[in-house]
Amino acid sequence: xxxxxxxxxxxxxxxxxxxxxxxxxxxxxxxxxxxxxxxxxxxxxxxxxxxxxxxxxxxxxxxxxxxxxxxxxxxxxxxxxxxxxxxxxxxxxx
Amino acid sequence: xxxxxxxxxxxxxxxxxxxxxxxxxxxxxxxxxxxxxxxxxxxxxxxxxxxxxxxxxxxxxxxxxxxxxxxxxxxxxxxxxxxxxxxxxxxxxxxxxxxxxxxxxxxxxxxxxxxxxxxxxxxxxxxxxxxxxxxxxxxxxxxxxxxxxxxxxxx
Numbered sequence: 001x002x003x004x005x006x007x008x009x010x011x012x013x014x015x016x017x018x019x020x021x022x023x024x025x026x027x028x029x030x031x032x033x034x035x036x037x038x039x040x041x042x043x044x045x046x047x048x049x050x051x052x053x054x055x056x057x058x059x060x061x062x063x064x065x066x067x068x069x070x071x072x073x074x075x076x077x078x079x080x081x082x083x084x085x086x087x088x089x090x091x092x093x094x
Numbered sequence: 095x096x097x098x099x100x101x102x103x104x105x106x107x108x109x110x111x112x113x114x115x116x117x118x119x120x121x122x123x124x125x126x127x128x129x130x131x132x133x134x135x136x137x138x139x140x141x142x143x144x145x146x147x148x149x150x151x152x153x154x155x156x157x158x159x160x161x162x163x164x165x166x167x168x169x170x171x172x173x174x175x176x177x178x179x180x181x182x183x184x185x186x187x188x189x190x191x192x193x194x195x196x197x198x199x200x201x202x203x204x205x206x207x208x209x210x211x212x213x214x215x216x217x218x219x220x221x222x223x224x225x226x227x228x229x230x231x232x233x234x235x236x237x238x239x240x241x242x243x244x245x246x247x248x249x
Contacts, residue, residue: 056197058198
């Protein structure tokens with residue numbers, strides 16, 4: 001069974017043409033992989049559908065802008081995957 | 095319709111804010127500077143304006159869903175096909191359905207029909223944000239009041 005990271009990496013490479021070998025858990029989606037904000041929307045759309053969740057991108061962006069979170073908390077891939085796992089778990093919780 | 099002013103929606107025929115669907119009726123003018131250039135002696139609606147009227151239909155639905163409090167604009171076009179030429183004076187039947195409700199963005203399937211035939215269809219991404227200024231919010235509300243006034247459907 002694919003891990004969350006495997007699924008996220010596949011979505012990134014398919015939607016943004018980033019080579020798979022560049023997609024690593026410590027990679028920053030924007031600074032390292034060169035993904036711009038509109039490409040990131042495409043990725044979020046694909047991830048929303050794949051995992052059956054609604055990634056709260058607007059809230060995350062607001063938290064970063066207000067200094068309540070760092071960009072790395074959401075846009076470094078291993079952290080993005082952890083957030084996705086939390087959202088999936090929350091969806092499944094009774 | 096005031097084509098050159100990008101006021102492309104004449105009348106709401108159907109609208110379901112929660113269900114995320116809208117149907118708009120618009121009639122192209124017989125003459126316009128747009129047609130003079132596109133093309134001389136063979137006027138047809140440019141594909142980008144077919145896309146724009148579909149975008150505005152989906153955008154208006156979201157604008158109303160957010161009670162005219164948020165700014166909705168085109169963020170991307172995932173797919174668009176322009177299947178038939180559309181001539182001046184044509185009556186457009188434009189439909190949009192929200193297919194994904196994301197955070198700060200929506201995806202819509204849209205179509206434009208003339209005489210029952212699909213002339214164009216597109217899947218688009220719309221972005222929803224706060225208005226850049228209070229003046230912009232007021233101005234857009236004033237410019238779109240006419241759509242409500244012309245329609246038998248109200249939300």
